[in-house]
Amino acid sequence: MTLNGLAVGCIYGLVALGFVLIYKATELVNFAQGDLLMLGAFTCYMFVVWYGVGYWPAFALAIALVGIFGAALDAMVLRRVIGQPQFAVVMLTIGLGAIFRSFASIAWGSEIYTLPTPFSAKATRIAGVTVSHEYVSIIVGTVLLCVLLYAFFAYTRTGVAMQAASQNQLAAYYMGIPVKLMFSLVWAISAGVAAIAGVLLAPVSLIDINLGFIGLKAFAAAVLGGFGSIPGALVGGIVIGLIELFSGAYLPQGFKDVAAYVVLLIVLAVRPQGIFGALARKKV
């Protein structure tokens, strides 16, 4: 059972990772992250079921398409609001999320789908505990993705340039780093991560246009980890997933759905900078 909580937590962590990547780089908070996840899941479903593409190519196609979409979104829409008040960005991304949901319901219909995967309905017994492959696939996928992202940011030229651009845009620009391109790339990575989370989540949950509301719970994860910390986002996601699972098991009905939000409110009231974050007073 703990494994299930861990797996759901990994999904929250991945979505939260998307928030954090974008927030660190561009200081925009993307309320449409959950809807990007939904688009990823739907794209993969479309290729697998409608066009008969295999699972793995469809997975790659979904990541690529949603990633390109994210970069295009940054280049055409979100770049215009950098430097404007946070409020404008919040409104903009909420509006974008509504457009995505509407697009999905027009393009793919508002029915509920299940995505057939190589892991579906298979289970292994390890030491007397039945472990279903879907959950294992989520955890393994998350770990692999994290290693990959860590290696990218730490060891490649582009990754380091990205870190520089997110620390100080102007200084990075003076050093010859194409800051705008970096931001688009961050958006592409973040959208791609959301798509991966969506495809991994699809066999466990069902695909429908409201899949994006998982983004709200991922907020709790991101805030719990401190909004600007990448390991924090993952740990926060796992903690939220476990809390949700255990409150569903041991507390009265109804607590499972709100547990994440209660935790979020408590964290914001008690320690707004999160577990890993550092609070700084703005200088004038």
Place this chain on the structure above:
Amino acid sequence: MRVLFKTSYTQDLELFRDGVQRNWYAALLVGLLIVPLLVPSYLVDISLVFIYGLCGLSLMVLAGYTGLVSLGHAAFLGIGAYAHVYFVHDWGLPWVVSVALACVVTAAAGVLVGLPALRMTGVYLSIATLAFALIIQEILTRWERVTGGLKGKPVDKPVIFGVNLGGDVAFYFLSLAFLIGGLWFTGNLLRAPTGRAWVAIRDSEIAAQSMGVNLAVYKTIAFAYSAALMGIAGALFAHKIGFLAPETFSVLLSIQFLLMVVVGGLGSLHGAFYGAVFVALLPVAISQARDSMPAWIGAVAGLFGKDAGGATFLAVDRFVKKPGLEPGLFGLILVLFVLFEPLGIHGRSRKLQLYFSTFPLYKRATFRRQKTYMRSERLR
């Protein structure tokens, strides 16, 4: 262009800028009073505009004047509506007392949210209010003894001092009276020290603090006042929809309220009302367009040949009848306003006014925004 030359301090304290402005508002009031005679069949829609106007006013005080963006205002509307119905229906309290109590309950809820909100800024606050709204929605679903749970709760017609105000015309005037009262009170409050402190907090918290504005007190007042307004709106809203269900007060409604203040124009009371007109009447307009547009586009395509007309009619008809088009349209409008007219309808109307009053000399640059790339929230 008319420049007002102020000669005394009492002129500064007037509610209206000059006689011309006052006369325009008087004309608007007369117009609103005779509306029931002109369009009797649309009164229900128009009273919804007034109720949304109150909601817009409430969110405008919080988001537009104090700079605290709430993504969970539908929760306050829900608390107000349920509290009012509970007091009137289950306790049998008089209508006026019940509205006042609902107001107090929502204000208390506002303080409850406002207190932790003192430690948060910007987007964290939005997320916290969003979480609060989701929790409230869950409570409304689960607390069946008071709210009726998922089965919902029927609402009686409003009866004030023994007079039944449930008719369309009576309810129209009731909502109008509350909207005017709310606008008058808020307008005055915003000119008073409280309102000025709110604006100072919005523009710069640190500057306001160093001028002696107590952040905690004024933010809490803003939350309480905004929530109280929402409580009154909730009571009216309950009578308007006639049946309460938890899913009415969803996140989508909160987003509609935000749409209202953004489209109307942040930081102006006019904006709240423009936004309310827009949001309340847009669904009506959409459903009208849904019925007439396929035939219209089909007729245009029909000019190019008989088959093209019929095929286009069917295609457009199938497209506009798809479910889920409406929220996307709302989202699109929101995006377009944020990108191209951040000052909203109110800003656009001010530009038009200035254009005509300074006719050949209008300069675009008057309203040009400064871009501040270095404005960062984490510069250490």
